[in-house]
Amino acid sequence: MQKNKQKADVLLGLQWGDEGKGKIVDVLTKNYNIVARFQGGPNAGHTLEFDNKKTILHTIPSGIFHNTAINLIGNGVVIDPVIFKREIDNLNIDKNILVSSILISKKSHLILPSHRLLDAVYEHSKGKNKIGSTLKGIGPTYTDKTARLGLRTGSIKNIDFKERYEALKQEHFRQIDSFKCNEKFQIEGMDFDDYEKLWFDSLETLSEMQLIDSELYANQSLQNGVSMLAEGAQGTLLDVDFGSYPFVTSSNTITAGACAGLGIAPSSIGEVFGIFKAYCTRVGSGPFPTELKDETGEKLRKEGNEFGATTGRPRRCGWLDLPALKYAIMLNGVTKLIMTKADVLNSFDNIKVCTHYRFKNQNIDYFPFEIDGEELEPVYKTVNGWETSLENLDSFEQAPKALIDYVKYIEDQTNTPVWLISTGPDRKELIAK
Numbered sequence: 001m002q003k004n005k006q007k008a009d010v011l012l013g014l015q016w017g018d019e020g021k022g023k024i025v026d027v028l029t030k031n032y033n034i035v036a037r038f039q040g041g042p043n044a045g046h047t048l049e050f051d052n053k054k055t056i057l058h059t060i061p062s063g064i065f066h067n068t069a070i071n072l073i074g075n076g077v078v079i080d081p082v083i084f085k086r087e088i089d090n091l092n093i094d095k096n097i098l099v100s101s102i103l104i105s106k107k108s109h110l111i112l113p114s115h116r117l118l119d120a121v122y123e124h125s126k127g128k129n130k131i132g133s134t135l136k137g138i139g140p141t142y143t144d145k146t147a148r149l150g151l152r153t154g155s156i157k158n159i160d161f162k163e164r165y166e167a168l169k170q171e172h173f174r175q176i177d178s179f180k181c182n183e184k185f186q187i188e189g190m191d192f193d194d195y196e197k198l199w200f201d202s203l204e205t206l207s208e209m210q211l212i213d214s215e216l217y218a219n220q221s222l223q224n225g226v227s228m229l230a231e232g233a234q235g236t237l238l239d240v241d242f243g244s245y246p247f248v249t250s251s252n253t254i255t256a257g258a259c260a261g262l263g264i265a266p267s268s269i270g271e272v273f274g275i276f277k278a279y280c281t282r283v284g285s286g287p288f289p290t291e292l293k294d295e296t297g298e299k300l301r302k303e304g305n306e307f308g309a310t311t312g313r314p315r316r317c318g319w320l321d322l323p324a325l326k327y328a329i330m331l332n333g334v335t336k337l338i339m340t341k342a343d344v345l346n347s348f349d350n351i352k353v354c355t356h357y358r359f360k361n362q363n364i365d366y367f368p369f370e371i372d373g374e375e376l377e378p379v380y381k382t383v384n385g386w387e388t389s390l391e392n393l394d395s396f397e398q399a400p401k402a403l404i405d406y407v408k409y410i411e412d413q414t415n416t417p418v419w420l421i422s423t424g425p426d427r428k429e430l431i432a433k
Contacts, residue, residue, distance in 0.1 A: 007270030012232030014328035016282040019275040020340035025062035035063030038261030039251040040233030041078035043134040075107035076261020081202035105214035106154025111137040114172035142250035215263025230258040236328035247286025274334035281315040290318035304344040327367035336419040348385040354378040390423035
């Protein structure tokens, strides 16, 4: 007898990334048979903390520490073999278990060493207008994908792979030469030839994994009643179409990206879990309406240890932005909200929330095309802080009244329920509402 068809639930960030997706995926994995990454690449840095250990994942789905879950890397992901091998080596999990639990789409694209060089040249050429690239080669890889020039993971074992690799590398060198840039770029402190050798050595690890037609696997799994959680990378406000362009990533980070990045139909989407911080952060350049360039912003950075998991760069910090949050909820069809880093606000007596933007002499409550315009100013409401530790909370009812009020205010403003609240970095520091 055929099982009832399942829908894939989606979990993604609602701000500029770094919302704490890795921890929440890790916590929720026990409820799913498959955890599937659907876009992005090693520019992601999903941090998991448990048993006094911290692990940062860049390509591998965050369900990897659960031996009951299959971890699928979808067609929408771009993979750097060097970084992938490094992740495998650092996981301290039996290699046979890793090989059996990780499935990789043959249609995912490869990041070449020359992609990383090209990324560095592009960013250098922008001068003061740098977008804040992680220099992982993500953008050039997606560019080649769109231009139908890219190399896909399923082509690794093809007899003409090396020939196609060389042709694409030479095209990249031609592009680099056209910039007439005199600066000599290295990759992770290595000369190109040395890194290229490391890349081909690392390709062996990738070729040992199970390379599959992931869209068939995903749909057949759902048809057979297998549960799936689609894991997004970066955040909604970095979406290439709907984010603060051009200061965005190179893929679709929203729920629609899960359909394209896994090959599943919109009708196959179930719950959409939207994660947001109790305040806002951003790494790199681009508009940030509620950014605090003062002692309060520095306090948020210090309390939240706000440094990029992938780049190590200090994050820009600011108050919660409700117009941007409501915009992200709308784009994604969020059904449940998850608030992280509530504990970072423990020592604040007052907390501000942006309720509107002042734009062209009127208040608006939406995310406009002119988000980077000088005319746009945040309008704030001040609420009470809780000024107490959130350690050892077992339930939402035990939380300080000011935190309960803060959560309920967000629910009222967004018309979306807050389902979980993270009160610390460990996987155990989480309360359900």
